[in-house]
Amino acid sequence: MADPIVYVAQRMAVAFAKVGGSLADGIDTAVRQSDRADAQVNGSLALAKAMGATPRDIAIKILEVAELKDVCSSAEVAGPGFINLTFANDFLARELVVASTSEKLGVRKVASSRRVVIDYSAPNVAKEMHVGHLRSTVIGDALVRMLMFVGNTVVRENHVGDWGTPFGMLIEHLVDLGETNAAEELSVGDLDSFYRGARKKFDGSEEFQIRARTRVVALQSGDAETLRLWKLLVAESTRYFQTIYETLGVLLQDSDVMGESAYNALLPQVAQRLSDLGLLTNSDGADVVFPEGFTNRENQPLPLIIRKTDGGYNYATSDLACVIDRVERLDSSLLLYVVGAPQAQHLQMVAAVAKQAGWLQSPREMVHVAFGNVLGADRKMLKTRSGDTIKLDALLTEAVERAAAAVAEKNPELSADTRNEISRIVGIGAVKYADLSTDRIKDYTFDWERMLSFDGNTSPYLQYAHARICSIFRRANVDRASVRKVIPKIEHKAERELAMRVLQFDSALWDTIEKYSPHRLCTYLYDLASSFSSFYEQCSVLKADTDDQRSSRLMLCDLTARVMQAGLDVLGIEAPEQM
């Protein structure tokens, strides 16, 4: 609990209770950041209303009973009854040491650890990963990391599209090409041309269509040879996905794959259990559930289709099987779905049915972590100039190339190896940060220039701040760990601003986790980098006036760098020591 605002909030809550008694119960006593002081408390206005008193009088009473001597250098009533707080510098210094010497840099651990399942990335077998998979993968990875950071158990699940009617067509195409040739085409990552080849045959040949349909039946009935060919397709594809994940630097591994096919055996059980519960009804030949509150175009109840007229199951059934599996097998209490915003209604219906069936009882919850599209400069879905989807592979390669050009220009004396490594970190980081740094629910505009810029809210700017700190320690020839118990002396305005910012890591990270919104942490890290850059200009570390001042500033630098590094790390972004 290093964050002074969090710390003082407890003292204020006590003071409100003392003044207001039971009338203070529903009152928002929150302490907030302020541009008038370090923090402000506004609850006195609401409490005054409840008590029928004047806000300023209440604020004065609150200040009379609030224990703030050891933490605030000033606490005064302002305006209509706001309380402005200024933290004492020695209090800030103590909290900095708490943060510096704590394992998680002052970040509170989760009160009770949860088992969280995160469903994200979800590419399709035998299809290229494209820019559409970027957001799910990057946002999901960041959430995994931050949930783990505060002490949750996180289960990653990559719900790859590895089942369904297209596989008849794909397997027949595989047979036509010959296994060796097909495996080669797939292994080099040319999944699109494989898929297109199959599609073209399917559209152009009736004979092929018949073969494909026959093959689907064989696949679903568990024909050994068909399954062998299917596994070949899946294995080559997942191997390729893994290369992308490694380039991207996300935690997903082969063992995290829980494809649609993994739930096949459960599908009849889902239907049976819904039937046993009396929730299943037959409608136009299909078995469906009508969850309450959903209507179609004609204002009729909207069904979730469990079993199609032809007896097959579809994705709603599979998604319900997922819920059952995640709750009953994994005992997960929080199910996160990092899935595009258009799926909102579908997921709401799945959740509604799962609740009706008793599979998703409070406090277990299912949360749709929805996100918008990646747009091009034309404000339409990002495409190549010729109108094709952009392969993720090509996008990441270009990011590293562009970063390399910038690094070569700005820091030409680096060795080739170092330059390549930094280019990779900067390029990939820029793409991920651009995706993470705006509110996920909105569409965002993809812009190379902006994301690779060293000005503004970009990963290179944050990485640069970190690298500058590392540079100071290299020059000073001081071991980073040696300054971590120094009690800093906060004197300069810029030091104070930086100190305040560093201490907010805890609340910034928690705010981000509670809203599943990585951009909040990005905003914080950008503010941190800005505060540091300003400090750096105004407060010389190596040429400090005194040894005390120097070690104090070194302590502040080290802590800033560690917070920056940890913050970037939970976003899935690396922080190089030089740039």
Next chain:
RNA sequence: GCCCUUGUAGCUCAGUGGAUAGAGCACCGGACUUCUAAUCCGUUGGUCGUAGGUUCGACUCCUACCAAGGGCGCCA
């Protein structure tokens, strides 16, 4: 037709019921014999889509409308 999301500076975006709505880019003006100038400091720029309502107080909550995007029965 119903439902969901979005609408904030010229552009890209932040903004937790609280005081005077903030950044970056762009524009203009400053600061490098200096711990990395890949930076910093300053100026300019707003009917917060529109109109009502709730509230001591609304960019924030509610209602209606406008605009853009998306969803709405056997694809996933």
